[in-house]
Amino acid sequence: MDETIRSLNQQLNESTFKSSTRILILVLLAQARRISSVDLRTLTGLGKGSLENHVNKLESFGYVKISNAKSIGARGVSRQMIEITEKGLDACRALVKSISSLAL
Amino acid sequence: MMDNGGADVTPDGLRRALRKAILLNEHLLRRAWGVLYLALALSMFLSIFGVPIIRSLEPIGFASTIAMDMTASGCGLIAILWAFKRVRNTAEITHSEGYRAWSRLLGYRFLVPLWVAVEAVVIVTILFASSRVSLVDLLIHVGLAVYLYYALRLSFSKKLPAEAVIAIGSLSLSSVASLALLSIVTSPGPYVLLWGATIVSWIFSGVYARTRPIPEFEEERTGLE
Numbered sequence: 001m002d003e004t005i006r007s008l009n010q011q012l013n014e015s016t017f018k019s020s021t022r023i024l025i026l027v028l029l030a031q032a033r034r035i036s037s038v039d040l041r042t043l044t045g046l047g048k049g050s051l052e053n054h055v056n057k058l059e060s061f062g063y064v065k066i067s068n069a070k071s072i073g074a075r076g077v078s079r080q081m082i083e084i085t086e087k088g089l090d091a092c093r094a095l096v097k098s099i100s101s102l103a104l
Numbered sequence: 105m106m107d108n109g110g111a112d113v114t115p116d117g118l119r120r121a122l123r124k125a126i127l128l129n130e131h132l133l134r135r136a137w138g139v140l141y142l143a144l145a146l147s148m149f150l151s152i153f154g155v156p157i158i159r160s161l162e163p164i165g166f167a168s169t170i171a172m173d174m175t176a177s178g179c180g181l182i183a184i185l186w187a188f189k190r191v192r193n194t195a196e197i198t199h200s201e202g203y204r205a206w207s208r209l210l211g212y213r214f215l216v217p218l219w220v221a222v223e224a225v226v227i228v229t230i231l232f233a234s235s236r237v238s239l240v241d242l243l244i245h246v247g248l249a250v251y252l253y254y255a256l257r258l259s260f261s262k263k264l265p266a267e268a269v270i271a272i273g274s275l276s277l278s279s280v281a282s283l284a285l286l287s288i289v290t291s292p293g294p295y296v297l298l299w300g301a302t303i304v305s306w307i308f309s310g311v312y313a314r315t316r317p318i319p320e321f322e323e324e325r326t327g328l329e
Binding site for chain 1: 113117118120121122124125126128129131132190193194196197198318
């Protein structure tokens with residue numbers, strides 16, 4: 001139990017996890033693996049600027065990857081896709097595991 | 105959604121973030137299952153009604169029957185693989201190690217050989233025991249219902265959505281009822297009704313799942329940030 005609390009404390013001390021919104025985005029991406037920024041905005045209800053800030057922060061830590069994909073329809077306008085990286089998945093698994101152990 | 109900028113996340117904030125992420129992902133999964141219901145409705149229609157309809161227009165041989173059956177089930181398999189990838193990804197995060205091991209039963213390494221084996225059984229039955237084709241087909245549908253129910257339990261943490269209950273319920277009911285009637289009723293009427301109703305239920309479930317709104321959360325409804 002002490003080990004779990006220490007591990008959780010370490011994880012939450014990371015700058016990435018000092019925001020419940022970033023935790024939400026990361027856990028959502030861990031389950032879905034890849035979402036467009038438009039869909040992510042619709043799901044979370046965040047404004048464009050706010051979402052960009054959080055996603056850029058996650059990208060700076062290597063937890064997500066941002067790319068542009070050509071969409072079918074919409075005259076080939078590219079869509080911004082956000083994909084979780086292996087590092088992001090590992091961080092999310094560790095966080096969920098710690099929280100589950102503590103039955104939070 | 106409360107964002108505390110750079111301050112520490114409270115246990116309550118953490119719990120809410122996780123719960124919200126899981127519920128939002130269930131919304132995405134519900135939409136993915138919607139596509140699956142529609143694809144499987146088409147697959148069922150082709151495999152149950154497709155061959156008799158084409159036979160009534162022109163005579164077709166075993167090869168055409170087998171080709172049609174494999175096309176129908178192949179489309180169903182592709183839809184299942186696409187939807188189940190999302191289910192596996194979810195189960196990996198939301199379920200314990202034991203569940204994750206079971207979620208591998210939803211992967212292509214298990215599903216594709218299973219499909220090949222099932223198709224082999226169907227082909228052998230068509231070629232050498234054509235009177236048993238209906239029985240084999242119905243048993244496959246019972247197996248499919250059980251398998252889909254298992255995948256649905258992995259997808260949704262609490263209760264199954266209404267459209268999932270309708271879809272699995274109608275498939276199970278039709279399969280079991282058809283099996284029970286097989287030795288008693290020889291006319292196609294009851295089977296047409298049962299399976300026609302099942303296909304309509306699946307189309308309804310698919311459309312219903314695809315049109316659900318994004319879930320609202322307590323803090324948003326009360327205006328809390």
